[in-house]
Amino acid sequence: xxxxxxxxxxxxxxxxxxxxxxxxxxxxxxxxxxxxxxxxxxxxxxxxxxxxxxxxxxxxxxxxxxxxxxxxxxxxxxxxxxxxxxxxxxxxxxxxxxxxxxxxxxxxxxxxxxxxxxxxxxxxxxxxxxxxxxxxxxxxx
Amino acid sequence: xxxxxxxxxxxxxxxxxxxxxxxxxxxxxxxxxxxxxxxxxxxxxxxxxxxxxxxxxxxxxxxxxxxxxxxxxxxxxxxxxxxxxxxxxxxxxxxxxxxxxxxxxxxxxxxxxxxxxxxxxxxxxxxxxxxxxxxxxx
Numbered sequence: 001x002x003x004x005x006x007x008x009x010x011x012x013x014x015x016x017x018x019x020x021x022x023x024x025x026x027x028x029x030x031x032x033x034x035x036x037x038x039x040x041x042x043x044x045x046x047x048x049x050x051x052x053x054x055x056x057x058x059x060x061x062x063x064x065x066x067x068x069x070x071x072x073x074x075x076x077x078x079x080x081x082x083x084x085x086x087x088x089x090x091x092x093x094x095x096x097x098x099x100x101x102x103x104x105x106x107x108x109x110x111x112x113x114x115x116x117x118x119x120x121x122x123x124x125x126x127x128x129x130x131x132x133x134x135x136x137x138x139x140x141x
Numbered sequence: 142x143x144x145x146x147x148x149x150x151x152x153x154x155x156x157x158x159x160x161x162x163x164x165x166x167x168x169x170x171x172x173x174x175x176x177x178x179x180x181x182x183x184x185x186x187x188x189x190x191x192x193x194x195x196x197x198x199x200x201x202x203x204x205x206x207x208x209x210x211x212x213x214x215x216x217x218x219x220x221x222x223x224x225x226x227x228x229x230x231x232x233x234x235x236x237x238x239x240x241x242x243x244x245x246x247x248x249x250x251x252x253x254x255x256x257x258x259x260x261x262x263x264x265x266x267x268x269x270x271x272x273x274x275x276x277x278x279x
Contacts, residue, residue, distance in 0.1 A: 020195035023186045024165075048164040057161035058222045059204045063197025070196070084196040088226045 004028070005044035007100035015041060015071055024049070024060065027067055030102070039075060041068040041103045045095055056095035056128070065089060065119050065131045068103035073115040073135040076107055081138040082115065089131040099123045113137050145169070148238055149180055155209065162205050165198065175213045178242040179206040183233050193232030194239065199259070200227055202239065203269045207255045210243035211273040214253055218275050223252070225271040237261045246270070251278035 004010055008028055016025030030040040043049075043064060051057040066084055073082035095101055101123055108116040114136060121129040145152065152169040162168075165187070169180045179202075181187075187198040204222060211220045233239050239259050246254040252272060259267040 017190075019189045020187055020198050021189070024197070048160050050161060051159040053219070053221075057159055057201070057204075058225070059165070059197070059201025060161050062200040062204070062225065062227075063195070066196040066200065081191065083232075084227075084229045086226075086228050087196070087200070088224070089200075090224050091222050 005100075008042055008044060012042065015067065020063070021067055024063055027064065029071065033104070037106060039068070039072045039105045041071070041105070043101055045097055045099045045101055047097065050097060053094075054097065056099070056101070058089075058091055061091070061095065061101075061121055061129050062087070062089050062131075064101065064103055065121060065129060065133075068105050069117045069119055069131075069133045069135065072105040072107065072117060073137065076110060077115060077137045079137045079139070082135045083138065085114075085134045085136050087131060087133040089129055091129055092127045095123055095128045101128065108132075113139055146182060146238060149182070152180060155179065155205075157205075159205075161201070165201055168202065168205060170209075172242075175210075176242075177209065177213065178240060179209065180238050180240045183235055183237050183239065185235065188235055191232070192235055194234075194237075196227075196229055199229065199233075199239075199267045200225065200269070203227065203241070203257060203259065203267070204271070206241050207243045207257055207269070207271050208273070210245065210255055210257075211253045211271075214245050214248055214255075215275050219277070220253065220273045220275055223272040223274050225269060227267065227269040229267055231264075231266050233261050233266050239266065251275050
């Protein structure tokens with residue numbers, strides 16, 4: 001078993017195996033809630049995720065939301081690849097160094113080619129960001 | 142540092158302060174305060190498993206560039222992002238240069254509305270609009 005940062009469960013799956021995900025990560029997938037209706041992801045806020053004001057950079061929170069919604073789109077569609085079409089994020093509150101940040105993703109609707117999702121990014125009981133996104137499922141032609 | 146691509150001759154490196162922006166940078170700029178144009182050269186760190194610019198990196202570059210424009214618009218007062226809406230039109234490939242000239246749509250006493258069309262060789266690949274709060278203003 002690979003060691004996880006404090007606050008990340010030992011059995012959490014590393015969801016950042018390559019590319020930009022790995023560069024900004026590690027990002028983890030946690031166990032589902034509500035019988036699979038809520039997919040959960042987490043990361044531990046480190047120095048390089050911060051902005052000049054000492055809070056987590058908006059780009060990092062949006063990246064985390066993008067990764068968690070992308071992964072959820074692939075999980076529920078079974079597709080190898082899904083692309084972000086649109087993402088809207090509201091920055092509700094700041095995150096701090098060392099915080100364990102969690103994204104809770106729900107699927108609003110899935111059609112043959114499109115997934116509609118929402119996510120709430122939280123630290124404990126505090127909301128940091130809410131967002132809604134539209135993903136395109138790559139369909140073999 | 143790698144030499145600048147020929148297309149960016151005359152550009153200078155944008156001075157970054159946020160650790161996360163330094164981590165994903167550099168980015169480059171040209172033009173005077175209030176009319177700056179920003180450029181990102183897509184490198185190996187920025188792409189996803191399909192070797193195109195990661196959505197998170199698009200949004201991080203957008204937050205950086207539109208944030209710099211917001212900062213210019215309020216004479217370097219402290220500003221924070223309230224909301225950002227992004228549309229992903231197509232992927233940008235390794236080595237491509239993504240450019241934006243942010244446009245201030247409206248500025249009130251406490252809120253700045255900004256948008257930007259991000260282009261590769263004149264083709265729009267990503268579009269976003271963001272709202273910024275000027276801290277300390279009601």
